[in-house]
Amino acid sequence: MRDVFLPRSLEKLWTYLDESPGALVFAGGTDLLVKTFNGFPEGEALVCLDRIDELKEICQQGESIWIGACATHSGMVASRLVRNTLPALWKAVGEIGSPPVRNMGTIGGNICTASPAGDTLPPLYAMKAEVEILCREGARRLPIAQFIHGPGATGLQKAEIVSAVRIPKPQGLNLQHFEKVGLRSALACSVASLAALARLSPDRVVEEVSLAWGSVAPTVFTCPQAEETLVGRPLCAASLREAAEIVRHRVRPISDVRADAEYRRTVAGNLLLRLGTLS
């Protein structure tokens, strides 16, 4: 037997968390379900955030886009705001899992699971998103790269939840790209992925670029050296090849049943070359 709490307000949530300090907090439950297959710890209460409406909102707040932690992937796919202002994230959430997984899974869950293969993470890293953390006493914010420590490890403290992610509205970018490589065209765990944002001059000189890779290191991989190589030069096969070489040297991929490290390493670099083909 296990208690499952379904609070409908933050006030209720804090009460439940006080009563069951060891409770496991979840949202859509898509990752939790998988954990239960491999011996889920017995006894601990579950607290579901899914019914707290204020955590589901997606809105613009000044120069940021605010996405509530319980916004589902389907919700983001349907959001014009996400589609128009955050196309790389929009592309990523549209490719997560399958329709039922997208209907249940949330952005907050994807962040807290902190898998190197979490598909929302490369766009969030590339866009320098901040994670909003809430507890009864108040809120704090952390850049996503500081919030996520390693596979499954985050800076979330006891009695805290992730309430939202705040994304600076991209300004003047004319390249916003996400590509995922999985073992099939849907319902696939990412084997390597790349989110890329760039501002190009009219003659395609890179003025600003931000890159982030999934599934090629213990956390999302960023590479300032590769970005520096690209800035100030036209976005072309030659410069991208140079950057790709740097990336291949710096990624720290693992071998698993889905792919070996060498494949991930090669593809991490190769994915950059695609940027040269985007108009």
Add this chain to the structure above:
Amino acid sequence: MKTTMIEVGYPAARFDARSKVSGEEKFAIDYSREAILWAGARRAAMAHAMVRGIDTSRARALPGVHAVLTREDVPGTNRQGIIHKDQPVLAGSRVRHCGEPLALVLAEDRDVLEKALGMIEVDLEPLEAVFDAAEALGADAVRVHESGNLLHKAVIKVGDAGGAFDRCDVVIEDSFEVPGQDHAFLEPQNGLAWQREDGRISMIVSTQAPFRDRFEIAHALGLDPGAIHIVSPCLGGGFGGKDGATVQCLLALGAMRAGGRPVKMVWGREESFNAGYKRHPVRMWYRVGAMRDGTLQCIHCKLIYDTGPYAHLGVEVMALGMEHACGPYRVPNTLVEGWCVHTNNPVSGAMRGFGVCQATFGIESMMDLLASKLGMSRLDIRLKNALRRGDKNGAGITLVNSTGILPCLETLGGHRLFQESEQWKKLAGPYKKRGVGIAATWNAIGYGRGLPDSAIARVELTREGKIRIYSSVSDMGQGNSSAFVQMAGQILTQDASHLEIIQPDTDLAHPSGSSSAGRTTYTFGNALIAACEEMKEKLLHRASLLLMLDEPAGLALLPGIIKHLPSGREIPFDLLGRLFPESDRMAVKQFVMPVARDTLESENEFKLGFPHLLFSYGAHLAYVEVDELTGKTEVKEYLCVTEGGRVINPACFDQQVHGAVVQGLGYGLMEEVLTRQGKILNPNFTNYIIPTSMDVPDITSLCVETEETTGPFGMKGIGEVGMNAPLPAIAGGVEDALGCRINRSPLTAARVLAALDARGVNR
């Protein structure tokens, strides 16, 4: 509901579509009874070991555990198997693969069952093991069985392959390798069994072979086959994976020890992977000789089938693969050598394409290589050598029946997709390479010589005035029962509301062979036609009695009635149903498939299942696009042309072809049972990758009709033939795109990228 006339040749919706869509149709897994016990097996999880001891005391002591059974509790031979009886129901002294069952637990619920399985203490002493079939053939290899690792070696020989190579203008050689494939059916292996008061055991089970199951269970457990009653509801997928005991012997054993309570066993997905059998991994070596104009002269090949520790249908799978190893071509000199080898890998057995889809990869790849070598088109070299009726095939059989590979290839060649190949290839985007591959294929139908391929159909007029068909061949989704209704409707002029079909029940229907080998509709259909014709004559004669007619002239069967057309008088079916006794209201007829008559040099190489008389044919084309950055290969368009005699239902025909192509695309691009030390690394759908709808292109299915004069309404089975060609068609497309051939399947992104990098592709 709209009442439709049921006729042959019309693409009617399946007879059982409504019950499937609405959920009314019950599969084996849906059955339950009062007071069931749940059965589960404790498995070895070690590939090769001696059993030092099994301590079941803690599990037995757990409240809610009804019984814990081990080898000591198994009566009879403890050996299951279809032809070779070599697989223990419960292993007692030695473990030969990770899925080997060591103990059977009966428990009140599934939670207790799981707990009890974990409490059984198994003491295994690991033995050295062998996981490579070629290595297993070595003189000092670890022995999986005392008798050695070679289950069977066979040679099919026609003409003089040795001498003929010297006379060839061109000789090419290459090697290929294919891994195991899982059937990945939706409904896992499962069943429900109970011992009745009279001692008989009844079992509702997801099976392709209800009548044969009785003998397999009886042999293993020392029972009278007549004391076993099998009910086979519609299957949630079979694909060969339920052709032979899965849960059957364990369930019967459980039922014997359950004190009359029903026992239910449902394998979880991982258990289904670990304990169920797989398609055989095969290594192939080919040598092909031809003249300058492309005429095939000789083929020599060696095929090594890894059958795992137990035979299952390994020898028969290999026999069929060897019989097809030279492709649907005229080859006067052939030497096909096969080794069926034991290893400590998972057990290999029957699967759609039964040995043929592996060999098709070999021979079709060789045909592409030969075309390149000779500067011929891939289509032309196939057209040049394609079998025609009257030719001898590569196994030495004279093709006296329908032989449609040539029209299949011609239709493919005339199709827009073939004609527009070159233009399509030119439109590849940046970092994309496009190629087009084709493959020809064939697949025998029936069991082959030495094992009578028989079916007995029973048709009855019920008291309520309906025509009832007692099917004795399982419907695993291929639509055979719908075809049977169509055949009966055609002959007896009935609509859907006057027809019903009972799924196989060994106490009600008459013994027939399994639902497999492309023979289900062919063999049972032929028996059914004879039974329906007898029924028709009977109905007309009985009606003429009631109408006081001297003879049945002028009488016609119409939906639910018999009408005297000259006078307009009618006799309703239900009146006949009430007036005549049951023994008079039925017709029972048998059909046995004809066999090949040639005397062959190699005919004693196999005890049964070789050779075959009837084949279906197919020609496939794949538009393939490779991403040079990721290696990902996508099939963008697919064309398949199939010849299976005449078509009973064009919609079902296309569905069978589509399903086979999708399963074949999975086999070609992504499906692979990965093992390390005999343990499956991807025993679930998280990491055993099968295609989703997003991975499947538009599939154009075209039919080339011939008349198979021995077939029911001229048909042959086409359930398997479509499975064989996608892998070689895709591999040919990838070669066309990249200029390099990948000889190891599936063609995963990693393999394709490695091949690209090996060629130093400049990005």
